[in-house]
Amino acid sequence: LEEWLRNRLRYCIWHHWKKPERKRKNLIRLGVNHNTAYAWSRTRMGGWAVAQSPILGTTITIKRLRMRGYVSLIEYYKRDV
Numbered sequence: 001l002e003e004w005l006r007n008r009l010r011y012c013i014w015h016h017w018k019k020p021e022r023k024r025k026n027l028i029r030l031g032v033n034h035n036t037a038y039a040w041s042r043t044r045m046g047g048w049a050v051a052q053s054p055i056l057g058t059t060i061t062i063k064r065l066r067m068r069g070y071v072s073l074i075e076y077y078k079r080d081v
Contacts, residue, residue, distance in 0.1 A: 002073055009070065010060050011051035030059040 024041035
């Protein structure tokens, strides 16, 4: 469930970027080289497939999600109990 939730967050981020040019710029900002960022920004794969791909798994990491306020379900449960 935890992994699915992280993939869903990656999908929402990818979908929020909307345009291929914005996707390319954001991938470059996250450390992907220019050619790879160009190819992935213009992929015909659906957003859910891209969210599960290695490109977003290595750029939008758990560490980056936590910096943005993501709390895992286990951490949330332990904090509440």
